[in-house]
Every structure is written in structure tokens, then in C-alpha cells.
Amino acid sequence: MNSERRKxxxxxxxxxxxxxxxxxxQLFHGPNPGEKGFxxxxxxxxxxxxxxxPSGAGLHVGHPEGYTATDIIARxxxxxxxxxxxxxxxxxxxxxxxxxxxxxxxxxxxxTRENVAKFKSQLKRIGFSYDWQxxxxxxxxRYYKWTQWIFLQIYNSWFxxxxxxxEPISTYRGADPDSVRLAYVAEVPVNWCQELGTVLANExxxxxxxxxxxxxxxxxxxxxxxxxxxxxxxxxxxxxDELDWPEGIKLLQRNWIGRSEGAEIDFNIDKSDQKxxxxxxxxxxxxxxxxxxxxxxxxxxxxxxxxxQWPAVRDYRERTARKSDLERADLSKDKTGVFTGAxxxxxxxxxxxxxxxxxxxxxxxxxxxxxGVPAHDERDLEFARKFDLPIVEVVQPLAEEPALGFIGExxxxxxPIINGLASAEAKRKITAWLEERGQGKRAINYKxxxxxxxxxxxWGEPFPIIWEGYHHHSLGESELPVMPxxxxxxxxxxxxxxxxxxxxxxxxxxxxxxxxxxxxPQWAGSCWYYLRFCDPHNDHRFVGxxxxxxxxxxxxxxxxxxxxxxxxHAVLHLLYARFWQKVLFDLxxxxxxxxxxxxxxxxxxxxxxxxKMSKSRGNIVNPDDVIExxxxxxxxxxxxxxxxxxxxxxxxxxxxxxxxxxxxxxxxLLMTENQRGEWELSSKxxxxxxxxxxxxxxxATIKKVTKDIESFSFNTAISQMMIFVNAFTxxxxxxxxxxxxxxxxxxxxAPHIASELWERLTTKFTDARGxxxxxxxxxxxxxxxxxQEVEIVIQINGKLRDRIxxxxxxxxxxxxxxxxxxxxxxxxxxxxxxxxxxxxxKKLVNIVVH
RNA sequence: GCCGAUGUGGCGAAAUGGUAGACGCAACGGACUUAAAAUCCGUUGGGCCAUAAGAGGCCCGUGCCGGUUCGAGUCCGGCCAUCGGCACCA
Numbered sequence: 051m052n053s054e055r056r057k058x059x060x061x062x063x064x065x066x067x068x069x070x071x072x073x074x075x076q077l078f079h080g081p082n083p084g085e086k087g088f089x090x091x092x093x094x095x096x097x098x099x100x101x102x103x104p105s106g107a108g109l110h111v112g113h114p115e116g117y118t119a120t121d122i123i124a125r126x127x128x129x130x131x132x133x134x135x136x137x138x139x140x141x142x143x144x145x146x147x148x149x150x151x152x153x154x155x156x157x158x159x160x161x162t163r164e165n166v167a168k169f170k171s172q173l174k175r176i177g178f179s180y181d182w183q184x185x186x187x188x189x190x191x192r193y194y195k196w197t198q199w200i201f202l203q204i205y206n207s208w209f210x211x212x213x214x215x216x217e218p219i220s221t222y223r224g225a226d227p228d229s230v231r232l233a234y235v236a237e238v239p240v241n242w243c244q245e246l247g248t249v250l251a252n253e254x255x256x257x258x259x260x261x262x263x264x265x266x267x268x269x270x271x272x273x274x275x276x277x278x279x280x281x282x283x284x285x286x287x288x289x290x291d292e293l294d295w296p297e298g299i300k301l302l303q304r305n306w307i308g309r310s311e312g313a314e315i316d317f318n319i320d321k322s323d324q325k326x327x328x329x330x331x332x333x334x335x336x337x338x339x340x341x342x343x344x345x346x347x348x349x350x351x352x353x354x355x356x357x358x359q360w361p362a363v364r365d366y367r368e369r370t371a372r373k374s375d376l377e378r379a380d381l382s383k384d385k386t387g388v389f390t391g392a393x394x395x396x397x398x399x400x401x402x403x404x405x406x407x408x409x410x411x412x413x414x415x416x417x418x419x420x421x422g423v424p425a426h427d428e429r430d431l432e433f434a435r436k437f438d439l440p441i442v443e444v445v446q447p448l449a450e451e452p453a454l455g456f457i458g459e460x461x462x463x464x465x466p467i468i469n470g471l472a473s474a475e476a477k478r479k480i481t482a483w484l485e486e487r488g489q490g491k492r493a494i495n496y497k498x499x500x501x502x503x504x505x506x507x508x509w510g511e512p513f514p515i516i517w518e519g520y521h522h523h524s525l526g527e528s529e530l531p532v533m534p535x536x537x538x539x540x541x542x543x544x545x546x547x548x549x550x551x552x553x554x555x556x557x558x559x560x561x562x563x564x565x566x567x568x569x570x571p572q573w574a575g576s577c578w579y580y581l582r583f584c585d586p587h588n589d590h591r592f593v594g595x596x597x598x599x600x601x602x603x604x605x606x607x608x609x610x611x612x613x614x615x616x617x618x619h620a621v622l623h624l625l626y627a628r629f630w631q632k633v634l635f636d637l638x639x640x641x642x643x644x645x646x647x648x649x650x651x652x653x654x655x656x657x658x659x660x661x662k663m664s665k666s667r668g669n670i671v672n673p674d675d676v677i678e679x680x681x682x683x684x685x686x687x688x689x690x691x692x693x694x695x696x697x698x699x700x701x702x703x704x705x706x707x708x709x710x711x712x713x714x715x716x717x718x719l720l721m722t723e724n725q726r727g728e729w730e731l732s733s734k735x736x737x738x739x740x741x742x743x744x745x746x747x748x749x750a751t752i753k754k755v756t757k758d759i760e761s762f763s764f765n766t767a768i769s770q771m772m773i774f775v776n777a778f779t780x781x782x783x784x785x786x787x788x789x790x791x792x793x794x795x796x797x798x799x800a801p802h803i804a805s806e807l808w809e810r811l812t813t814k815f816t817d818a819r820g821x822x823x824x825x826x827x828x829x830x831x832x833x834x835x836x837x838q839e840v841e842i843v844i845q846i847n848g849k850l851r852d853r854i855x856x857x858x859x860x861x862x863x864x865x866x867x868x869x870x871x872x873x874x875x876x877x878x879x880x881x882x883x884x885x886x887x888x889x890x891x892k893k894l895v896n897i898v899v900h
Numbered sequence: 901g902c903c904g905a906u907g908u909g910g911c912g913a914a915a916u917g918g919u920a921g922a923c924g925c926a927a928c929g930g931a932c933u934u935a936a937a938a939u940c941c942g943u944u945g946g947g948c949c950a951u952a953a954g955a956g957g958c959c960c961g962u963g964c965c966g967g968u969u970c971g972a973g974u975c976c977g978g979c980c981a982u983c984g985g986c987a988c989c990a
Binding site: 058297298301302305306308310312328329330331332343378385408409410411412414415416419420421422423427428429430432495496497617620621691692693694696697698699700702704705707708709711712714715718765766768769770771772773776779780841843845847848849850853885886887888890893894896897898 | 901926983990
């Protein structure tokens with residue numbers, strides 16, 4: 051006897067069978083315009099998953115959560131007559147493959163190929179209906195050729211502040227085009243990670259440590275490629291309003307962009323021609339400005355510091371430079387700083403105020419200089435108290451509270467020009483006053499920084515750039531793709547020079563020119579992959595015009611109609627991709643300014659212990675094991691049945707079993723086991739009419755499942771299907787057409803079992819043709835859902851007291867009369883005064899008594 | 901510190917301002933079986949009353965406190981807790 055427990059239904063046979071059929075018939079290929087099989091009458095629907103980084107660990111249960119949701123939508127939309135684009139690919143440049151290469155000497159491409167193969171087989175095993183003809187891989191030269199090409203478009207563009215659009219650099223009339231390109235080189239303080247041997251984007255640094263690996267990150271000035279994303283700050287912010295995204299994600303992006311309105315004020319320096327520009331959101335507090343603070347790295351420091359103060363300033367700057375971001379941001383520590391010896395003139399009252407440097411002022415925000423207003427800013431107050439600087443109150447709070455330390459809006463005091471004005475008015479007036487005198491202007495500031503776009507890594511896209519001395523030039527389109535050289539050693543050099551610099555032959559481009567040796571960050575490939583999916587094999591263009599217009603165009607709905615993925619990309623990928631899309635839009639290459647019309651985030655799946663899954667906790671669930679035991683359909687359905695998609699929720703193996711039982715019940719509803727232990731179609735299935743109650747249940751089920759799919763309530767859709775199946779256990783006759791309709795509803799969730807049962811029905815009955823995937827989605831008849839009799843709830847003062855059955859047609863008056871006449875109610879209200887009686891038709895009667 | 905999300909049985913969760921706990925898990929009881937598994941049937945928020953039994957009845961209950969309403973898990977105000985994001989952003 052086989053010791054292995056018998057499978058409750060033969061998912062291990064039918065799942066591979068249907069996966070092979072789908073592949074062989076290429077059922078899920080969505081044709082492009084002009085392609086064979088393209089039907090222009092069908093509306094398009096582009097449903098996209100965030101493509102994975104194919105790590106060596108393989109798929110975890112978090113990936114298929116979003117993927118199952120999009121698969122349900124994709125299968126549903128196809129059955130509703132849409133031409134569906136549902137692709138999958140690989141975001142395969144990245145650190146793990148490179149680090150493995152450093153250790154093993156194996157080329158990252160080999161590791162990547164293996165990992166992709168594993169991921170792909172795992173995804174296929176779950177039965178996702180991807181159009182595999184459109185598979186892409188960001189590390190494929192045929193793909194990154196176009197990533198490099200897009201970089202060249204960015205490099206060869208500038209942002210025209212008049213039109214607020216990117217334009218070809220040839221339209222720039224200034225002297226130095228290199229100073230305005232959207233891709234430029236700058237010597238900037240960057241996040242340098244010694245351990246990784248590379249610089250990182252702000253977005254890749256978490257709590258002063260690298261997001262990958264958790265290694266310390268320090269600030270260090272280096273020459274790097276930057277993308278001028280700040281030029282798009284306003285448009286990136288405004289564009290959010292029109293998007294159908296979770297408000298929380300929009301907010302994260304808004305906060306990341308961090309728009310502040312205020313003024314830039316020019317302070318003259320005593321005994322110097324230099325001016326210090328200061329950004330403030332509170333120009334109304336100018337009279338309270340009793341000192342200035344520059345960031346230690348501020349370029350004016352060298353010019354204004356007095357001889358006497360120079361040693362202290364130099365010392366302080368050195369100490370600051372050594373600090374990691376984490377140390378510098380440590381709020382618990384005291385404020386530190388050094389007096390420069392120089393003084394500025396407060397333009398409001400012409401008073402001389404001292405200029406300090408302090409590391410609580412950041413070089414990266416605003417102008418890297420602030421006006422210290424200690425009475426109305428916590429940090430300035432702390433600083434002033436520590437160094438005994440004067441404090442002047444200039445805002446009177448409206449409520450009874452002390453003015454000192456008050457940071458809200460109130461009434462201006464001790465400020466001759468604006469005394470008595472409310473803060474908002476005071477801001478306007480003082481800004482206008484400054485503007486008249488050429489001492490300042492209205493200004494908007496963003497937290498968003500330009501995007502540090504170069505990395506000192508091997509496993510990334512090389513830049514299509516060459517250098518002649520200190521001048522960079524772009525390579526021609528015909529020279530793409532620029533492929534990385536073969537290397538023996540992938541290790542970072544450690545000095546900040548990229549590993550590509552080792553390939554001396556490759557670096558030498560010509561007599562005079564050398565290649566850029568930095569590579570692009572991992573985000574580059576994912577910034578435009580959704581475009582490539584529209585036309586993945588095009589050798590002449592990054593995406594064909596017609597294909598782009600068809601899939602990414604459209605009127606109200608546009609671009610990717612539905613994008614599903616985790617919140618971890620809220621400010622990284624999703625911001626970068628929007629930025630590239632806008633540049634390409636400005637240059638006329640794409641139809642829409644926004645790539646992702648609708649975004650849905652799936653929640654994190656926790657381990658059974660309610661903790662985040664991790665190797666160290668040993669609570670990781672491997673999808674392969676689940677599929678082995680319960681089948682892909684059960685796996686899919688469980689992932690959807692766990693709870694609302696967006697919500698964080700713990701895994702439960704018991705829960706999987708429950709859903710597996712449901713699918714087994716579906717199987718046994720239509721199949722019985724004969725003497726020889728073979729499954730055959732149940733003889734109870736008859737091609738006859740269903741009874742009233744069954745009909746009603748079916749139509750209620752169609753309605754609920756349809757609506758729930760549309761609203762992403764997959765868990766309740768499955769509940770409804772369970773109710774449907776439960777109603778048919780132990781019935782004598784199983785009506786064929788009801789089962790047909792039910793299988794269609796089940797198909798997006800559990801496509802293998804639905805396909806198999808459909809096929810088995812079709813071999814015996816001739817009422818339908820073709821595979822289940824070709825069937826149209828069933829409609830429902832609202833009239834069948836209407837009850838003849840409804841249960842009316844009777845409440846007294848809002849409390850449930852009794853229920854009665856009444857005809858659906860009962861009038862409000864009849865309901866009221868029946869409720870009051872009810873003996874139980876009579877007993878309860880006797881001796882009391884009946885007041886208002888609220889009647890909700892078909893639902894309830896509430897009697898108010900006192 | 902600021903911003904956001906979430907709080908409902910033993911557990912995952914359902915509930916257009918109108919019967920709280922659908923559906924599933926777990927648990928318990930029963931049928932089938934030599935036995936177990938599987939399957940099927942039933943019970944299952946808490947407390948109290950009642951009864952030979954079967955019914956039946958009452959009170960409390962959606963994090964806490966208040967409010968609006970005939971009626972609040974749902975709306976409003978204030979708190980608490982958990983999770984996530986940002987964090988000296990001038």
C-alpha cells in the first residue's frame with residue numbers, strides 16, 4: 051500500500067496537463083495591432099505585476115499574492131472580451147548576483163540565467179496566464195540597449211523652465227549646455243558605502259545604513275552622474291492628483307517630494323560683497339532672526355571665516371565630515387556649532403547678526419543656510435540657548451500661551467513693517483517688501499534631491515558615454531548596446547573607482563577618449579519595462595509607436611490600467627518610472643504623462659507566528675511545498691481567501707487545507723469514484739432545469755463574484771462560491787447549466803480544476819463547446835434575485851425584538867401595523883407611549899417608546 | 901516628534917447608518933468504519949434564567965471615553981495600543 055496519503059482530487063495530474071495545453075495553444079498571448087488574431091473591436095486592458103528580481107532563494111509566498119490577484123483580473127477580463135496584456139519579466143541587474151560573482155568568480159549572467167529559469171518554472175507551476183512571448187530581462191543586451199538609448203535621450207535634453215518641459219539640448223541657447231542637461235556630472239556629497247564599494251541613492255539609504263546589507267554609509271564628495279529629477283518636482287507632485295492610487299502611497303510621494311512655500315532672503319555680509327541666501331517658510335519671523343547658520347559644507351564658509359576662527363571652523367568641519375548620517379541625525383545629542391567670526395546684516399532691521407556653522411543645517415536642503423529665529427523654532431532655540439545667542443519674540447500666539455517657543459501661526463509683534471498682521475498676511479507683506487528692495491523673493495523649495503544615477507558596480511548597464519579629458523560625449527545610437535567587458539575579478543576596487551576600470555582595453559575607446567566606467571543603478575531597467583512589454587522584440591525602437599499608442603494610450607483610462615505590487619516601491623521605482631515617463635512624454639515618444647493609471651498594493655504575508663517571514667525566524671513558507679501538498683489551485687485560492695489583498699496577514703497551513711477541502715468538494719460534486727478507483731463524471735448531473743432556489747443562488751453568486759472581482763474583494767468572492775457549493779452537497783440532481791456557470795466563475799481563481807471539470811462535462815454533454823477560457827463571463831438576472839417574502843426586523847428603541855415574514859410588496863403602513871400588532875411587541879410596549887415609528891421598506895420597523 | 905493605516909469570537913475574517921460575527925480554521929458531539937484517515941450531519945461570542953426533553957427567554961458584547969441619530973462596528977470629537985513611513989527639511 052502506498053504510504054503517501056491519497057490526494058483528495060488528482061490536482062497533480064490535471065495541473066501539469068492544463069499548463070501544457072495553455073502553453074501549446076498560446077492561449078494567453080495578447081496580440082498587438084497588426085498581428086494575426088488582433089481584434090480591433092476589443093477594448094484593451096493592460097494589467098501589470100511589479101516584475102521580480104530573480105534571487106537565488108526562489109519565489110516566496112509574497113510574490114504570488116499580487117500575481118494571483120492580477121491573474122484573476124486578467125482571466126476575468128479576457129472572459130469579458132478584453133484584449134489583455136499581462137506580461138512578466140525579470141529585473142535582473144542587482145547586487146546579489148554580483149556579490150555571488152565576487153565570491154565564486156562565476157559570471158553574474160550565469161547566476162541570473164539559472165535564477166530566472168527557477169523563477170519561471172515556479173511561476174508556471176502556479177498556472178499564471180502570462181503572455182510568455184513578451185518575457186523580458188533587463189540584463190539582456192537587446193533590452194538594455196534601449197535603457198542606454200533612453201539615457202541618451204535624457205542626456206541630450208534640458209528642462210526648459212518657460213515651457214516646464216524637457217526639450218532637446220539643441221534648443222538651449224546658453225553658453226554651457228552641460229550645465230543644464232537632465233543627466234549631468236557633479237561633484238557632490240554622496241552616500242558612500244565602503245562595504246559595498248559603491249555610492250547609493252538617498253532612497254537606498256535607510257537609517258544611515260545601506261538598504262542592501264545594512265552597512266554604514268558616509269557622506270563623501272565624489273564626481274557622479276545625476277539625473278535632474280528635481281526639475282520635475284512640481285509635475286511629479288501635480289500628476290498624483292489624477293491617479294487612482296491608494297491615498298497613502300500618494301502621500302508618501304508627496305512627502306518625499308516635500309514641497310514648501312516660503313521666501314528666499316538675501317543677507318548681506320558685513321565687510322564683504324558676498325551674500326548669503328536663506329530659504330525660509332516663515333519670512334514673517336525675519337525680525338526675530340538673531341543669527342545665521344550655514345551648513346559646514348557651505349561654499350561661503352571659506353570666504354567669510356575670520357583668521358581667528360579658522361582653526362575652530364576647520365576642526366569642526368573635519369569632525370562633521372567623519373560622521374555618518376546616522377550620527378549626524380541623532381536627535382538626542384546636543385546641538386553643536388562654531389562661530390565663523392563673520393556677521394551678516396538682517397535686512398529687516400539692519401542689525402548685525404553673527405554667522406555660525408552647525409551640522410544641524412543640511413547642505414542638501416534649501417540653500418544650505420538658515421536664519422536662526424530662536425523664539426519660534428525649536429532647533430534654533432536649542433542652539434541659541436546652548437551658545438547664548440539673543441532671542442527675540444516676533445509672533446504672538448492667538449491662544450493663551452507663551453510666545454517663546456511658539457512655532458504656529460499668530461500675530462506679528464516687534465516687527466515694525468508687519469506688526470499686528472496675521473502670519474499669512476505678514477508673510478506676503480514682508481516678502482513683497484524684500485522683493486522691492488532686491489533682498490529676497492517668493493520661493494518654493496523641495497525636499498526631493500536630484501537622482502544619483504551612477505554606481506561603482508559591474509552588474510549594471512554601462513553608460514553610453516565617453517570622456518575626452520574633462521568633457522563627456524554621448525555615443526551614437528549605432529554604438530548601442532554598450533556591453534560590459536569580461537572581467538576576472540568583479541570586486542569593487544574600494545577607492546570609488548568602478549570595477550569596469552580594470553578592463554583597460556575596454557576603457558580605451560580611441561586615441562583621445564576613454565569610456566565611462568560607472569554603471570547605472572538597478573532602478574534604470576525598471577523605469578521603462580512596462581513600455582517594452584508592449585513591443586518586446588522591436589529592434590528598431592524602444593517600443594513601436596502603434597503598440598505604445600494602443601497599450602499605453604486610451605482616453606480616460608490610460609497607460610497601465612492596473613499595476614499591483616508592494617508598498618516598498620512607493621518612493622523609489624514608482625517615482626523614478628514616473629519621471630522617465632514624463633521625459634519621454636515631453637520628447638514625444640509616449641502618449642501619456644503618467645504610466646500607471648491605477649495602483650493597488652498587496653499587503654505583506656507574515657509567518658504563522660505573526661512575524662515577518664525571515665530565514666532567522668525559520669518561519670518562511672515555500673510555495674513549492676504548498677503546491678506539492680495541496681495543488682496550485684488551492685495555493686492560489688488560499689492566497690486570495692486569507693483576507694483583503696491590501697492587508698498584512700499571517701499565513702496558516704490549516705487555512706490552506708480548508709480551501710483545498712473546498713476545491714475537493716467542487717471535484718466530488720461533479721465526479722465520483724468508481725469500483726476501480728477511477729474518477730468519472732457523476733451520474734447525478736442532468737441537463738435539466740434547476741429549481742427556483744438554485745437559480746436564485748446561482749444568480750446571487752454570479753452577481754457577488756463579479757462585483758467582488760471588480761472591487762478586489764477576492765476573499766468574499768471565494769466565500770460566496772463556497773456557499774454555492776455547500777448548497778449542492780447531497781442533492782439528488784445536479785443541474786448541468788448551473789455547474790457550467792459556476793465553473794466559469796471559479797476559473798479565474800482555480801483555472802486548472804475548472805478547466806478539467808469543464809472538459810469532462812463537455813465530453814459527455816453537448817451543450818457547450820470549447821475550453822473554459824474561451825467562454826464568455828455569465829450575466830445575472832436581477833429579477834431572479836428578488837424575494838417574494840422578506841424577513842422584517844422589529845426593533846423597539848433600536849433593539850431587536852422580533853422578526854416577521856412579510857410580502858415584499860408590503861407597504862410601509864402595512865409593515866407598521868403588522869409590527870405593532872405582533873403579540874410579542876404588544877407585550878413589550880403595553881403601558882408605554884408609542885412615539886415615532888421608523889419603517890425601512892423590506893427591512894425593518896423601529897418603534898420608539900417612552 | 902510628525903504623517904498614515906489598523907484595532908470585531910480561541911484564530912483568518914464578513915457586515916450600502918438598519919438582524920454583529922457570513923465564509924473558513926480550530927474545538928466539541930454524532931454518523932460511517934474492526935479501527936483510523938477521509939467524508940457527511942450537528943454545536944460553537946460571553947453571562948444568566950428556564951425545561952423531563954425539545955424548544956424558549958433576558959442581559960452584555962466590535963480598543964477606551966463622549967457625541968450625533970429612531971437606530972452606530974460603520975458618522976463626529978477626544979484618548980490608548982499595534983504596525984508602517986518620514987525624521988534637525990528651516
